[in-house]
Amino acid sequence: MPADLNDRLVVAISSRALFDFEEENRVFEQADDAAYMRLQLDRLERPAQPGVAFQLVRKLLAFNTSDAQRDRVEVVLLSRNDPVSGLRVFNSAKHHGTPIERGVFTRGRAPYQYLHALQAHLFLSAEPDDVRAALHAGYPAAQVYPESARASEAHPDEVRIAFDGDAVLFSDEAERVFQTEGLPAFQQHEARKAALPLPPGPFKPLLEALHRLQKASADGSTPMRLRTALVTARSAPAHERAVRTLMHWNITIDEAMFLGGLDKGPFLREFQPDFFFDDQAGHVQSAARHVPSGQVHAAVTRKS
Structure with missing residues (x-):
């Protein structure tokens, strides 16, 4: 065979x-x-x-x-x-x-x-x-980014992966509102649609595959564990739609950081991921000083 x-x-x-x-x-x-x-x-x-x-x-x-x-x-x-x-x-x-x-x-x-x-x-x-x-x-x-900092060795039995939200796990629908109309319009848009799941972004298939791996390894048959984090510039009230979208997908994220525009680098330094994915070059450059990082080129939007 x-x-x-x-x-x-x-x-x-x-x-x-x-x-x-x-x-x-x-x-x-x-x-x-x-x-x-x-x-x-x-x-x-x-x-x-x-x-x-x-x-x-x-x-x-x-x-x-x-x-x-x-x-x-x-x-x-x-x-x-x-x-x-x-x-x-x-x-x-x-x-x-x-x-x-x-x-x-x-x-x-x-x-x-x-x-x-x-x-x-x-x-x-x-x-x-x-x-x-x-x-x-x-x-x-x-x-x-080959010049990224190398991953910490503090968690040898745990794979840690961190994701940005919009244009990575989720579509760039809300991101387009922010870019064209500004933060107040973005917040209003997301509060109004809080109960409506966001369309999937390019990395939803990876998150689903990781979720399956996480569940399959929960029986203790492997010493490795998987921990995921959502690290996003969203803040309340726009956080609700992101959380509800993950609930709609039946996917559990271990940690969520709603940073409201704060620099992601110091938070990622504390989380110590083995890799971080973001669509914004500035966020990736900041993160790369602390953790292995890669850019998801947001000019390409996945058709859901």
Whole structure:
């Protein structure tokens, strides 16, 4: 019987999101792909250092235990690298004890079209154009900031993931009101529609998959746990619609922070997520000083 990825949380990740290839990438940008390939080949036996999303991947893979009937999480390399450079990525993963078995390497071509075959719930890449294309195709995707702070090691048995609300978990419907009419109109709009669930945003499928993983691991069959947080610029009374939307989806969030425009960075520093997703570049830049962060390009709105 052929292998399949049904009933798994599937994360597709680029080489630069998983490992620190910034020096190699500078060679690519300053020279050409041939120079990049030679450098990667010269360093074939030198393991790359962990990148911004490495700890998230390592922790998610820890949900796969020998006691379970089948793996719950699949991580697949999905990269613009050439296949030879891909050897170094696989070698680095093996060196760091990260069991990744599958990979697709496209040598410069956009790789997002393989997300459908992979049944991916998340795509992480340092290439903004690839992220935008994936979002346009309906897949949760974020541009990682390679310069982000690395994840804290204070919670070795818990995966922590934080999300912005509007244009990430929820659609950008309310965000458009804020951008065009201002805060008072936004507050009135959300108070008036408090009982009406927000349309889903690009990351609802990932949140649903994480919720399933959280419930499946509640039986104690794995030492890993999952903790999620909503970190939003909303404040009362606009908080109510966000909470009611999650209730309508039958999804539980462990923590919610309604910050009313306060800088998210210090709050994320305290929550210590393994990754944070936001659509606003300013919020991501602030968060990246404290935690691993990625931008969900809000110019692309998921059709619900």
